[in-house]
Amino acid sequence: MKPDRWPAFARGMLAYGSAEAVTRIVRLGSILIVARQISPELLGTAALALSLFELTRVLTNIGIGQRIITASESELEPICNRASQLFWFVCVGVTIAQLLVATSAWLLFKLTDVAAMLAVLSAVYLFMPAGLVQIFRAMRAQRMAATARVAATQNVADCILTVVLVVVWPSAWAIILPKLLTAPIWLVMARATHRWSPNGVAGLAPISDFATFGPAILGSELLTAARLHADKLLVGALLGTEALGLYYFAFNAGLGITQALVTACSLVLLPILAKADGERLEREFKHAFVMGLSVVVPLVGMQALLAPYYVPVIFGENWVPAVPHLALLACAAVPLFMAAVIGARYRAIGKPLSETLVMSCATIAALSGLVVGAQFNLEAACIGFGLGLSMILIPVAARQLFSSYRSTSVPLKGDL
Template sequence: MFARTIFNRLPAGIAPIAKGLVAYGSAEAATRVVRILAILVIARRTSPELLGTAALALTLFELIRVLANAGIGQRIIAATDEELPALCNTAARLFWAVCLAVASVQLAAASVLFLIWNLSEAALMLAVLSGVYVCMPPALVQVFLLMRDGRLTTTARIAATQAMADHCLTLALVVVWPSAWAIVLPKLLTAPLWTVLTRRARKWSANPASGYAPVREFAAYGPAILGSELIAALRIHADKLVIGALLGSEALGLYYFAFNAGLGITLSFVAACNTVVFPLLCKQAGDDDRARLFRQSFVLGLVLLAPVVAAQALLAPFYVPLVFGAEWIDAAPYIALLSLAALPLYAGSLIGAWLRARKQPFVETRLALAATATGLAGLAAGSTHSLAAACAAYAAGLALVMLPAAIAQLFSPTNQTVPLRGEV
């Protein structure tokens, strides 16, 4: 009742954003408790070397999974009521085709790991995780319809339920079976839960009488969204491949722990901001209203995120040994430095929603490419000195591109998009 009163007093445009962010924030808070417990048990039951094996398999899985983000869902969100039924019919077929293709790519990657690099355990993990793509298509149309309907509380609850189930299962497996498999298997075992919950939340089935939209209807979003998502995944996950290649598996395990204990906690909120803001921006009548909502959203999200980032960075030397054990005290500075990367990543997430809503996804792709290049270049350069330098340079590289771009977009005229360097 108190929360409803607060929402009712907010400006009409900002209230839905606040509700969406609070829904995802509350879900993330509940998930965070279980996540911290899982990290705590993993830290005390495993070694950096073991974490390094799991990190390799999961990193490749997350990178390959992005290929399934082909912009199909964004076209559903932006659809008019008249074109929606035919678009959904075609989207359902496309989701199956894309997911099966991505599963084939992942199996091929697993074969390369086994045959060329002789990483048999990581290869088997990657092959097993390809089963996730069979669980996704039956509920993908439904989840994007939920977003289009503005039912963000529902999508937040489903995501949180799956995440908590993942962490709880990881907890249980690590206790009885302290191995890399205990960290990897829950990703597959909880995938059907997401499918069932999503299908129950939003009823939909293909209706051939409504016809099928031509595939070209998805072309405006598809390549650009796929490019942006793939680049963003490289920005978030390829850092681990760089650390593993330059500093070895033990350093990778330490970095993976620091990433999950620091930046990994705020990344869910960063991604949620894009999920919440994009559908609402699409519903605005014109650029003036869209620009106003974008600015309000940016400030609101920053007010919620900045205190969390500050607490993570400043208090890491105190809570790391207390919560995770003295053996992980060396990870405290890495947690503090990596947590700072959440701010430029948040800026990029909001800019992405803004550009997609204005049907300018290729501008987002170029911005994401620039940020990824500077972030990973900083990470690689810093790795030649130390792991701490690598973490600091990674955050600085992202900020070098994302923060000026955010400032430019926030203060640009409402009918223009600030061009990137080299764009006419």
């Protein structure tokens, strides 16, 4: 069967998967060079700054884009006009918030390098508002190949710049600066992906259209960010910078590819489910769940089982101590995939508060497991993290997968 005859979910995943394959080939080379040029201590410093950056950046995910995706044709232009204004307001606010975090890191914790990195990274937010409406309109039109191309180009440019900088200047800054230097590339490509400018004739949608479900969406995104990044802060605080460097390497090498697939699944699935309803929505959800799981599980198995062989060959003997951590963290991709799929379903049926509740429990369980495990060693911390995710997300996902359809959804009017 030709790709253009495939189901929408498969086409979207193919687009993101192809883009991700190119990105990962390039990133593999960059990680190889970085791992041989930078010590775990320096990598730990960069990991701390990037974790704080990612935790702050989630404040931009208040569901404005999701409102564009779920808007009807008649309300699309007013929604986009208002969304453009809100994106600027939010991104400037997050820039200020990150500068405050940087100041706190400098004054309260004496983390001078981390504070400087956060201050530099805060400029990234100023490139975002001018391209976000275009990106979400492209996603709404299910032009996944175009949006995947934007992400892949930025990621490849990031990797190439990282390699150049780490060779010329082996430091934590070599990992940080490309995040800012590639932001203009993203902006230019985002604006070219979908031509749009504010339509004054259409007017502005009321802010209430964005506020109804906003707190729930933001809460869920904050919890997802905490689950993906707060673990590194806890490892650094409980086990030290060197252990954080090993954990950061293991997390990225073990969850890098699969986490990208998880993110792609969430992005691809929401527009599909938003255009369906009733039994068709349930069919699309279950089809995506099974199809995605059939890819993620074998990939996780290969990563975990082959880690003792490819890590020393590709990354060097210095990273052999990270092999068990890499294998354990790779397994966490399975419950994380389930979280992405059930999260997309909750948003599509207008129940973001249910998503927030599930993600709250999963985040608390995962981080609690990590803290308990860290009292013994880093390997136990990785086990605790994965078990915490699994004990919450697997039962919830199984219940949704095997339950029969019940018409309990509400319209997405106002869902962010």
